[in-house]
Amino acid sequence: MTDIPAKLSFAPGNADHLTGRGSMATGHASASRPVTGATPLLEVRDLSTAFLTSNGELPITRQISFSINAGERVGLVGESGCGKSVTGLSLMRLLPPHTARITGQAHLAGQDLMALSARQMRAVRGRDVAMIFQEPMSALDPVFTVGEQIAEAYRVHFPVSRAEARQRAIAALVEVGIPAPEQRYDEYPHQLSGGMRQRVMIAMALICEPKLIIADEPTTALDVTIQAQITDLLRSLSERTGAALIFITHDLGVVAETCTRMITMYAGEIVEDAPVDDVLTRPRHPYTSGLLRSLPGLSARRGVLPSIPGRVPSPGRMPDGCRFRERCGHAMAGCEREQTLLPMAADHVARCWRARDLRLPGSVNDMAADSPVAHNLAVAAGEIRP
Amino acid sequence: MSSVTSSPPARMSQQAGQQTQAAGRQPPVLRVEDLRIRFPVNNGLDTVKAVDGVDFEVRQGETFGVIGESGSGKTTIGRALVCLLQPTSGRILHDGVDPATLSRSAFRKRRRDYQIIFQDPNAALNPRMTILDSVMEPLWAAGEGDDASRRRAATEALVRVGLPPEAGERYPHQLSGGQKQRVNIARVLTLRPRMIVCDEVVAALDVSIRGDVLNLFADLQREFGLTYVFITHDISVVSHISDRIAVTYLGRFMELGPADAVTEKPLHPYTQALLSAEPVPLPSNMRVNRRIMLEGEIPSPVSPPSGCRFRTRCPSAQARCASEEPAWRELRPDHWVACHFATPEGPPPPNG
Numbered sequence: 001m002t003d004i005p006a007k008l009s010f011a012p013g014n015a016d017h018l019t020g021r022g023s024m025a026t027g028h029a030s031a032s033r034p035v036t037g038a039t040p041l042l043e044v045r046d047l048s049t050a051f052l053t054s055n056g057e058l059p060i061t062r063q064i065s066f067s068i069n070a071g072e073r074v075g076l077v078g079e080s081g082c083g084k085s086v087t088g089l090s091l092m093r094l095l096p097p098h099t100a101r102i103t104g105q106a107h108l109a110g111q112d113l114m115a116l117s118a119r120q121m122r123a124v125r126g127r128d129v130a131m132i133f134q135e136p137m138s139a140l141d142p143v144f145t146v147g148e149q150i151a152e153a154y155r156v157h158f159p160v161s162r163a164e165a166r167q168r169a170i171a172a173l174v175e176v177g178i179p180a181p182e183q184r185y186d187e188y189p190h191q192l193s194g195g196m197r198q199r200v201m202i203a204m205a206l207i208c209e210p211k212l213i214i215a216d217e218p219t220t221a222l223d224v225t226i227q228a229q230i231t232d233l234l235r236s237l238s239e240r241t242g243a244a245l246i247f248i249t250h251d252l253g254v255v256a257e258t259c260t261r262m263i264t265m266y267a268g269e270i271v272e273d274a275p276v277d278d279v280l281t282r283p284r285h286p287y288t289s290g291l292l293r294s295l296p297g298l299s300a301r302r303g304v305l306p307s308i309p310g311r312v313p314s315p316g317r318m319p320d321g322c323r324f325r326e327r328c329g330h331a332m333a334g335c336e337r338e339q340t341l342l343p344m345a346a347d348h349v350a351r352c353w354r355a356r357d358l359r360l361p362g363s364v365n366d367m368a369a370d371s372p373v374a375h376n377l378a379v380a381a382g383e384i385r386p
Numbered sequence: 387m388s389s390v391t392s393s394p395p396a397r398m399s400q401q402a403g404q405q406t407q408a409a410g411r412q413p414p415v416l417r418v419e420d421l422r423i424r425f426p427v428n429n430g431l432d433t434v435k436a437v438d439g440v441d442f443e444v445r446q447g448e449t450f451g452v453i454g455e456s457g458s459g460k461t462t463i464g465r466a467l468v469c470l471l472q473p474t475s476g477r478i479l480h481d482g483v484d485p486a487t488l489s490r491s492a493f494r495k496r497r498r499d500y501q502i503i504f505q506d507p508n509a510a511l512n513p514r515m516t517i518l519d520s521v522m523e524p525l526w527a528a529g530e531g532d533d534a535s536r537r538r539a540a541t542e543a544l545v546r547v548g549l550p551p552e553a554g555e556r557y558p559h560q561l562s563g564g565q566k567q568r569v570n571i572a573r574v575l576t577l578r579p580r581m582i583v584c585d586e587v588v589a590a591l592d593v594s595i596r597g598d599v600l601n602l603f604a605d606l607q608r609e610f611g612l613t614y615v616f617i618t619h620d621i622s623v624v625s626h627i628s629d630r631i632a633v634t635y636l637g638r639f640m641e642l643g644p645a646d647a648v649t650e651k652p653l654h655p656y657t658q659a660l661l662s663a664e665p666v667p668l669p670s671n672m673r674v675n676r677r678i679m680l681e682g683e684i685p686s687p688v689s690p691p692s693g694c695r696f697r698t699r700c701p702s703a704q705a706r707c708a709s710e711e712p713a714w715r716e717l718r719p720d721h722w723v724a725c726h727f728a729t730p731e732g733p734p735p736p737n738g
Contacts, residue, residue, distance in 0.1 A: 079592040193683050194456075223455035223619065225680045228663040232679070250593060253665030257673070277669035294597045295667060297622035301646065302604070305597030305626070311562055363667045372625050373666055375650050376674060 040067035047104035075255030078265035130205035136197035147185030284350035414443035438637035451628030505586035507566035518554030643721030701736035
């Protein structure tokens with residue numbers, strides 16, 4: 001989060017944060033996710049974030065709407081600049097009011113996070129919803145021991161003695177699989193490896209048993225063998241504690257292995273929201289399909305890799321209608337009209353007029369027969385001997 | 387400064403094997419003999435053994451992939467290959483010549499044949515120079531041509547990497563990450579090098595343009611007969627682009643062989659674990675749940691474990707692994723491994 005303000009130019013005097021609060025009428029029609037029986041844990045409705053720059057407001061995300069049930073693990077994917085991290089930071093209310101204007105609602109267990117005062121939000125942040133950042137080294141304070149920092153996260157919300165908070169923090173270190181936790185408690189961040197620091201961040205996020213954890217690229221800075229350990233840990237913790245997880249990442253493989261649902265973002269909008277297995281098998285949005293096809297593991301070795309031509313339009317200069325149409329091989333007349341998230345199946349929506357009639361390749365049907373992944377599958381199926 | 391610590395039989399077999407390989411082929415573009423690179427840390431009290439005894443050769447026109455986790459020494463190897471770092475001991479031969487033995491001017495002439503492209507396309511370009519000036523700079527440094535011919539060559543290179551000639555008038559901040567990396571490719575291309583070290587060149591790029599840049603590398607290789615040393619932590623990238631792959635761990639090679647053999651039928655338990663840790667974007671019913679979870683993390687290169695360096699995390703480790711460094715053995719044609727218990731069938735089964 002530390003680098004976010006650096007990206008912005010400051011616009012002093014315009015501190016009228018959250019002026020959009022309540023302006024969205026209840027029962028807004030654009031929340032197109034089909035209603036399920038149970039009340040979702042988190043319901044985000046028309047959440048838009050704009051950065052306040054010296055040239056006026058720069059819209060970054062536009063009308064983000066989705067909901068998450070308790071225990072669900074949702075991957076929020078997209079390329080750099082698509083607004084996935086901004087969505088996470090907006091939900092946590094971590095964007096400074098004088099640099100960002102957020103409109104819309106986000107109900108966590110019935111309470112609208114966007115309508116809370118700064119003081120009320122402090123009681124929720126860390127307690128009901130916690131965040132894990134990409135760079136544990138910059139998220140940890142170098143002058144306090146990791147144990148103190150974990151214990152502090154607990155003491156902020158619960159009136160316990162230092163000794164009890166210490167016991168809680170050590171229990172949390174055990175839970176995230178840190179060996180010799182009593183000894184580690186008294187160590188400083190620089191004494192731990194990258195993987196251990198990320199475990200400390202997870203312990204800090206977990207200690208108050210939040211209902212929702214937002215993890216922003218938690219494994220991107222880690223080696224692949226350590227990434228496997230951390231994604232396994234997040235998955236098993238979410239299964240055990242029932243905490244819902246928003247996993248922000250650009251790595252579709254990580255989403256496939258960790259999450260139950262995948263939300264694809266492009267140029268500040270959600271373009272697809274579906275169960276992971278469905279979207280990998282049959283993506284409905286051409287952008288999701290293009291992302292899956294670009295992965296080298298699914299292409300023939302040494303063959304030409306598919307890619308998406310062109311570049312993402314920059315904020316403030318977004319085309320009308322479909323924001324992907326200039327790069328889309330399936331664009332047609334009409335794509336410049338305003339698009340909404342159309343229902344494809346009970347739990348699958350896509351922002352594309354052609355989503356129903358297109359049959360787009362996913363990771364399965366587009367896989368080259370001589371790709372590394374296809375080979376491993378054939379070995380597993382007993383078709384060829386390793 | 388350093389003493390040779392690896393067991394003599396391991397080294398002898400490695401070199402003997404490479405001599406038989408080299409016989410009857412073109413001389414290798416690059417040959418590395420028992421390379422060791424150490425860095426003093428802690429005010430000289432300790433030494434990081436970043437590269438600790440590596441032998442290999444890179445053949446004309448091939449893509450030699452080097453894969454490893456952070457701290458495995460892969461970047462240090464890459465920098466040493468283009469003389470940005472001096473070996474503590476061992477030799478690097480460019481077309482059979484050790485650049486360390488050359489005079490300054492002879493070295494300058496030869497250096498242009500061995501180029502490197504770095505990971506961060508932003509940091510590699512001077513923000514105060516126009517793109518065209520940046521692309522012309524290597525030619526100027528090599529003392530080639532006059533200003534007009536350098537300008538012409540640089541513009542040609544920009545077009546060849548897929549940028550419009552007008553891009554030359556812009557500054558780095560006006561280009562996207564993918565375009566900047568193309569500029570860096572154009573810079574080395576102007577020199578018509580024989581070999582290019584590519585150090586994590588697509589790691590900073592988004593997935594949708596990564597494919598484009600990898601395709602460009604493949605095209606340029608065909609067109610100019612380039613030889614690549616492709617250094618990356620990304621298994622899917624290295625297995626896509628490489629002819630042969632070396633797997634590094636704590637400053638040594640664990641395995642070296644043809645790309646498809648290494649990624650599909652690995653011989654070393656570390657390679658096997660690394661491959662299984664790669665997340666695969668497949669639906670759950672198609673995913674093969676055979677992940678080998680490695681315990682712990684890569685040990686410190688200041689004091690690597692005795693015997694086999696991987697033994698502290700190896701699921702198949704035995705007592706012998708702690709006492710004896712594994713020999714470098716050719717278990718399949720052109721496919722080498724450093725593991726006591728690997729057989730031509732594959733890695734040893736896990737313990738228990």
